[in-house]
Amino acid sequence: MTELHFLLAGATRTPHLMARPAVTVLAEYRPDGDGDLRGAACADVDTELFYPDPEEIGAAAAEWAERRSKMVCAGCPVRTMCLELALERHEKHGIFGGLTAAERAALDQRRRRAAARERHAAGGAQ
Numbered sequence: 001m002t003e004l005h006f007l008l009a010g011a012t013r014t015p016h017l018m019a020r021p022a023v024t025v026l027a028e029y030r031p032d033g034d035g036d037l038r039g040a041a042c043a044d045v046d047t048e049l050f051y052p053d054p055e056e057i058g059a060a061a062a063e064w065a066e067r068r069s070k071m072v073c074a075g076c077p078v079r080t081m082c083l084e085l086a087l088e089r090h091e092k093h094g095i096f097g098g099l100t101a102a103e104r105a106a107l108d109q110r111r112r113r114a115a116a117r118e119r120h121a122a123g124g125a126q
């Protein structure tokens with residue numbers, strides 16, 4: 001039994017409808033498959049690690065799962081693609097590319113603001 005399974009043991013959990021491993025989500029997005037997904041570090045990792053829900057498993061277990069999943073992502077060879085696709089798809093749940101949904105939303109907002117500033121600067125230079 002892994003540490004996560006130990007933490008989750010006995011918890012009442014309902015599988016999250018959106019709980020799919022990133023590698024599955026990415027494969028759905030690119031059904032033709034171009035080989036980029038090979039080597040995704042989460043392919044053989046418990047999906048629930050990437051969908052920590054404090055209401056279901058408690059704050060401590062959720063925090064542990066988030067840290068652990070981010071460690072998996074940190075060593076993933078397709079991390080950048082995973083993150084960009086999650087941003088494109090506006091994935092509302094789960095950890096993709098090493099970021100939570102809230103962290104992805106914040107990154108998306110920063111990028112939009114930066115793009116707006118660039119457009120404004122370019123317009124001002126004309």
Ligand code: SF4
Nearest residue numbers: 022042073076082097
């Ligand atoms: S970055 Fe993380 S969530 Fe994305 S494919 Fe790699 S291990 Fe999976």
